[in-house]
Amino acid sequence: MNMNPRFTAATFALMATVAQVCAKNVTVNAQSADAATVFADVVRQAGKNYVYAPELLKGRRVTVKATDEPLKKVLDQMFSGTGISYEIKGNNVVLRKIPAKRTKKETRYVTVSGFVREAETGEALAGATVYDTETRLGANTNAQGFYSLRLPEGKRNLQATCFDFLASPVTPVTLDGKLNLDFSLEKSRQLEEVVVIGSRDRSLAIESPEIGRVALSASRIKKTPVLFGESDVTKTLQLEPGVNSGMEGFAGMVVHGGAPDENLYMLDNVPLYQVNHFAGLFSAFNTDAIRNAEFYKMTFPAKYDGRLSSYLDVTTIDGNAERHKGIFTLGLTSGALSISGPIWKGRTTYAVSLRRSWYDVLTIPALAIFNSVKKVNKDEKVRFRYDFTDLNAKINHRFSDRSSAFISVYYGEDFITTGTKLDQDPSETDYCWNEDDKTRMYWGNIVASAGWRYAFSPKVFGEITGAYSRYFSKLSQEWKNFIYINGDLDETEIDKVTSANSIDDWIVRGDFSWQPRESNRVETGASVTFHNFRPSEMRRTLTKNEMASVLTDSTGRYRAIEANAYIGDNWTISSKFRLQAGVHLSLFHIDGKTHHGISPRLALSWNPTDNAAVKAGYSRTTQYVHQLSQSYISLPTDQWVPITSEMRPQTADKIALGGYYTLGTDYTFSVEGWWKWMRNLVDYRDEYYLLPPQTPWDRKLVSGDGTAKGIDFKIVKESGKITGQIAYTLMWADRTFPLVNGGRTFPARYDNRHKINVTVNWRINDKWELNAAWTGMSGNRFTLPVNVWQGIELPDGQDKWEEFYMNQSVTQTPEINNYRLPFYHRLDLSAIRHTHRGGYWTFSLYNAYCNMNVIAVHRSDKIDGRPCFKKLRLIPLIPSVSYTWTF
């Protein structure tokens, strides 16, 4: 063995000096002293020799304090965490350098967990980031504001950031065990000097493997200029690439060439079926009640399944934990009041939001005037009333830093009544009749839920929810006709029609997140839903002179049990690679048959540089319920129906590839390509209307396939005085059904080839903000019959009805969706004026340059009765104003 001469000399010198002194305690008091000197001193005091390579302690300084302590204890103190180990062999103390691999393995990690909340209200902040400023290791908060972060032990500097909020002060902590640390963030109010560290879009684009995810806050939703100034989460999402509004003013949201019923809307983890007010003009989500919303349209976390196209997960506010606060908004069409505050300060909060439309208030005097001034048929009175209401109420109680519970209720309803009443005096003429015609419709959702959130450990967070969700729709019509001859009642006819459909869901679910390592976060959960579908129950009772006939037209009730379980892992493989993988399993038991779905999910991202990412993903989704609509607009008579034993669940397989680049802190560029294959889609078969109404609804349907493909581009500017985004989508979508269009492939209704959205928000100063949103897109597809043929001329002996309709032109069956509506475009503007009283005015112009877009085409007649094709244009420039007062 070749020995270093210096090493050998030193060793033997020391051995000679201390060999006789054994097992003695040592006393030392060194502050950042030379390690070699201190080591030599303590070993000497212990009466032992030492062996080590001199370079091992060269330049190293130690702090150690001991009074008459055993040598082992002092050495532990000296070399803990230094990468040096010692061994006492007989009378010798040997120092060794711990191999690099062992050093890493023995580095202790400590879990830091807690909540990030808004300082002013105590509301949890979802999507906030907590990170160590030195190592840059960090974690995001979940929807309840909870984070869990594993860091190497030692001194760390932690900071929390969230978009729209000022970064927290850097908090120095010494990590030597589990740490619970909460952050409170102040809302950003500055302008160009705003200090916002972390960008929501940048974070989603670069630091997340997900493709096509959008995170929205209530403030961002409120900045979107919309019709009647009614801010709306779905209208904001319609500015995203690949998302459009379906039929303007009449339908919900359509994502990537899908159908409106392929989007799952969740309110506090509970699915909502009816999300439209006023035929789709407004959504059921009151912005004042929203804390945040997450939207997924390409790759989906394992948690979500049940719809093919997209998932919108809306979390409502818990309530202000510090003081009672309120927001009151008065607009042209509706008013909203939202109040929240502490019931038991620091423990229990409440939040109540009520929104109600004013249409009925406006129409009452208008109708009274109309009925009083009209000159034709003065005895006839016209009735009309429409209103919608949303109520969100929530009580949240915090048992401890780790445990909280909530009770939440949502009630949303549309109500419309219309009719006429003819009330003539029978004694005035020999023959007269009176009529009373009344139609009432109401539809909506009730959701009641209760949940318990618990941080089982700094690594495990869970939420257990129990909920009841009811969708209901009822329509009743009553027509009474009384015929009088010579003042006496001669005939009575009463025609009463009712239609009802509903879904009752009882839901129990548990969702958990577990962070076993700093690089892994596992999301898992399970749920069971008991469905009770009543798709359609219709009844007509016709009574003529006390003889009644009854016609029922019912689909019956369907009970189904749906069970879901999922597990997914967010794995930061390295600083350049991230992976999100998981699977969602589902069972749907109906009619004695159990359908199942296995929906794997995968998303992978690679960061070639700090400001660029390339992602790829695959998702399968499975859908067991769908909405049957015979028209293009959203009506209360539309039925939600489950698949039956004869049908197979709808599935969609989607692959996506994305590229992302950020330029400084301001700009984020993204391009996302996607391809979607849909199986077992459901649609009405050709000429289904020739089947008797009593025919079971599933026999009127047919299953088929569809494909959609396209590219989404987006440029976002998130900070500075002027922010905004430009989005563009290029897309193709088609459908193939064996019994539709003769089995030939046809373009999907929402096969909008091009779609462009430009959004600009300009915060001019403390008082004024200007917002603009321009939308342009290829028109929807329409089925327009172009040719006709000569109808049948019947032989003699036909009755009056047939004579009337004889010899008319008859529609020749056209190709489905054979016509594309003209290019759709409009500009919406809004200006927000903040007042010194804490409120603000919102002035908005919907369709600012008054381009009345074509929403439908149809066959019609000219004034002189000659046939022609007509475009139906809707919604001109509509100005509106609203005032929001916060108190």
Next chain:
Amino acid sequence: MDILKHIITLSAAALLLTGCEQEFEPDIYVPEALCINSVITSGEPVSANISHTWRYDEDFEEKIDCGVYDATVTLTVDGRPVETLRASDSEQSKKGSVYRFSHIAAPGEDITITAESGKYGEAHGSVIVPQPAGNLTAVPDFKAKRVTGESDESQGIVLSGGIKATITDTEASTDFYRLEAKAINAEPIGSGEWVDVWGEDEPVERKYVGVLEFWMIDKEHETLFQEHLGVLDVMFGASTYGLTIFSDRMFSGRDYTLDVVLREAFIHIYNPLHINSIYDVKVRLTLSTLSSSYYNYWLSDFQASEGFIGQMGDLGLAQGVNGYSNVSTKAGVIMAATPTTVDVSLADFIRTTLGQ
């Protein structure tokens, strides 16, 4: 009240501004195709009308000539060509050329009509002539709602109720029916001009009559006449008016008694001499079995005109309803019917009501 005028003016202006319609010419063109229409009745010669389709916005009354002047039409029965007619054999008009074959249709025949035109191509379609109804019996079930008239000699009876007609359905595949009612009145007796019996002047000569008048079958009184009517259709204003077509879906292979109520039925009797034959007033019920194409065609016509889907389609808010066609070009319909009749006498009812 000036302020009210302004409010109404503004409201009307707002309504007008929120929507408008505009004529346009869609940039899609579908070639014109041959159309075959044929209504075949058992026991009668077969005929077919051959025309062509046209673009909807071309004005039929003013400009369109949908006649086809070069078509050769072949009639095939049970797979055997039985007759071919050329254009020169047809009765031509702007509304199509009528080809009259000599073949008499019989129940059970499978009839195919094929038309070929140099200009519009080829079209063909088939129908099976339905078998007659298994059995049809009918009994009167009228009630006298009121008896009018100032003398025993000239009286009127306002009727309620109608006829109970029983069908025996065959158990085979779905059958389709159509029911019609017609008044068969007694032959008038006497000569000379009829004179208003309530008039002041005594007539020299009289005409003794028994006349039944009614408007139509009350379709809303019989469930079967409403089987095509969805509750949603009713809600949007559809009625059964005029359609007494139904299927045996609710009574397949069984007897079913139809409640045939005649609306606004009235019998006028002028019979001072109490001549028996004057009371011989009847209702003739004709029950036709129909081919499915007959049923579907009229159902599509009903749905297009009255049904919810048709109405929404007219507004451009739904896909709409297309005319049913069993012709290869999806233009035209070949349908067949086999009628069965039964007469229901009201003589006893009239005598009883009038106490004769």
